[in-house]
Amino acid sequence: HARRIEGIDKNIWVDFTQLAADYKVVNLGQGFPDFSPPSYIQEALCKAVNGGCSMHQYTHAFGHPPLVSILAKFFGRVVGHEIDAFEDILVTVGAYQALFCTFQALVDEEDEVIIIEPFFDCYQPMVKMAGGKGVYVPLRPGGKALTSADWVLSSEELASKFNPRTKAIVINTPNNPLGKVYKREELQVIADLCIKHDVVCISDEVYEWLTYDGAKHVKIASLPGMWERTVTIGSGGKSFSATGWKVGWAIGAGPIVKHLKTVHQNSVYHCATSFTLTLAPTQEAVAQGFQREYELFGTPESYFLQLPEMLNQKRKKLATCLESVGLQPILPEGGYFMISDISSFKVDLNDPSTQDEPYDYRFVKWLIKEKGLATIPVSAFYSPEHRKDFQNYIRFCFVKEDSTLNAAEDILRKWS
Ligand code: PMP
Ligand code: GLN
Numbered sequence: 001h002a003r004r005i006e007g008i009d010k011n012i013w014v015d016f017t018q019l020a021a022d023y024k025v026v027n028l029g030q031g032f033p034d035f036s037p038p039s040y041i042q043e044a045l046c047k048a049v050n051g052g053c054s055m056h057q058y059t060h061a062f063g064h065p066p067l068v069s070i071l072a073k074f075f076g077r078v079v080g081h082e083i084d085a086f087e088d089i090l091v092t093v094g095a096y097q098a099l100f101c102t103f104q105a106l107v108d109e110e111d112e113v114i115i116i117e118p119f120f121d122c123y124q125p126m127v128k129m130a131g132g133k134g135v136y137v138p139l140r141p142g143g144k145a146l147t148s149a150d151w152v153l154s155s156e157e158l159a160s161k162f163n164p165r166t167k168a169i170v171i172n173t174p175n176n177p178l179g180k181v182y183k184r185e186e187l188q189v190i191a192d193l194c195i196k197h198d199v200v201c202i203s204d205e206v207y208e209w210l211t212y213d214g215a216k217h218v219k220i221a222s223l224p225g226m227w228e229r230t231v232t233i234g235s236g237g238k239s240f241s242a243t244g245w246k247v248g249w250a251i252g253a254g255p256i257v258k259h260l261k262t263v264h265q266n267s268v269y270h271c272a273t274s275f276t277l278t279l280a281p282t283q284e285a286v287a288q289g290f291q292r293e294y295e296l297f298g299t300p301e302s303y304f305l306q307l308p309e310m311l312n313q314k315r316k317k318l319a320t321c322l323e324s325v326g327l328q329p330i331l332p333e334g335g336y337f338m339i340s341d342i343s344s345f346k347v348d349l350n351d352p353s354t355q356d357e358p359y360d361y362r363f364v365k366w367l368i369k370e371k372g373l374a375t376i377p378v379s380a381f382y383s384p385e386h387r388k389d390f391q392n393y394i395r396f397c398f399v400k401e402d403s404t405l406n407a408a409e410d411i412l413r414k415w416s
Pocket of ligand 1: 172176
């Protein structure tokens with residue numbers, strides 16, 4: 001095998017999704033809704049599928065024109081910068097492929113990429129596959145650390161990681177798994193360093209609509225001097241509760257995005273027709289969804305307002321439950337995950353097959369096998385070198401029906 005895939009064969013989603021399926025659990029693991037997307041977007045998809053021949057043939061290589069047009073209009077308004085639909089946007093197979101194209105296009109051998117921990121796990125293998133080196137800087141819990149806002153970066157520590165080899169920094173706001181929503185001042189510190197050291201910022205914002213208790217999502221691309229050096233990643237699956245659709249995008253200045261297109265046109269562009277078959281109608285449906293959001297933006301009918309309102313109830317419900325059974329949660333300001341401290345929850349983990357694994361991996365496996373509840377170990381969101389220091393948290397997903405959350409609550413209450 002090629003050196004570039006050395007040591008990245010293990011994948012948390014492959015392993016734990018399989019385990020959850022094997023044991024028929026109540027699933028608060030992998031992050032997907034167990035309820036339907038809004039009906040208007042399902043109708044848009046049906047209409048697109050039945051919309052005649054053109055919906056089933058190749059579309060524009062870098063994004064179905066109605067989709068890039070509305071994304072440009074919609075995000076132009078949000079970011080406060082004119083976006084060119086055909087220069088500044090690349091539509092991809094989920095946010096995953098947008099990230100993959102970005103790293104492949106911008107990172108060279110020996111380049112360093114700063115990654116803030118905890119981070120969505122795929123950044124590390126993707127940087128490695130591009131030949132780069134991940135340089136990690138942790139968010140550290142301060143004070144009582146009861147909410148994700150208490151987890152902060154040290155500006156000095158962050159600054160010390162920038163050097164002439166630094167090519168990019170990856171941020172994720174709202175963050176998966178912690179739920180941190182970076183404040184404008186925190187983003188400004190990062191932006192100043194990017195500008196000072198001529199570094200690109202890759203900003204993963206797939207949960208941008210999901211913020212709670214007045215936390216406000218700020219796009220780093222909207223800060224002065226940052227449009228030119230930021231690639232913003234988004235996801236139709238996350239925006240419209242349709243994760244299986246795998247429609248994502250990268251948005252940024254044309255001179256950067258053109259390199260992402262080079263990767264895309266030489267990889268996925270040559271993929272099987274069936275790929276395009278599924279993608280064109282879903283792109284059309286996501287375009288319709290954004291068109292509707294564009295018209296309803298800021299009104300009570302906007303799904304981007306309704307979804308976080310609904311999720312806020314679920315977030316509180318899960319937090320109350322975890323607190324009452326002694327699994328102290330860190331209340332997230334955004335996203336649809338909540339991490340919880342398992343250190344005072346003593347269980348007898350005597351499964352010899354998991355002896356060599358991190359404590360949280362063993363705990364989660366035990367929870368699946370013995371209690372029928374699936375979650376995700378948080379050390380998976382740390383670099384291999386820091387994983388051992390963060391084995392005391394597990395992640396719960398709350399984008400679930402109340403009946404699913406009730407079933408999880410039953411399990412936790414019976415056992416505690
Ligand atoms: N980034 C983050 C932070 C995620 O949680 C996910 C998982 N949805 C992705 C990217 C990938 O998104 P997609 O499903 O659109 O590929
Ligand atoms: N982003 C989702 C999560 O964090 C799903 C990840 C995946 O399926 N690869 O759970």
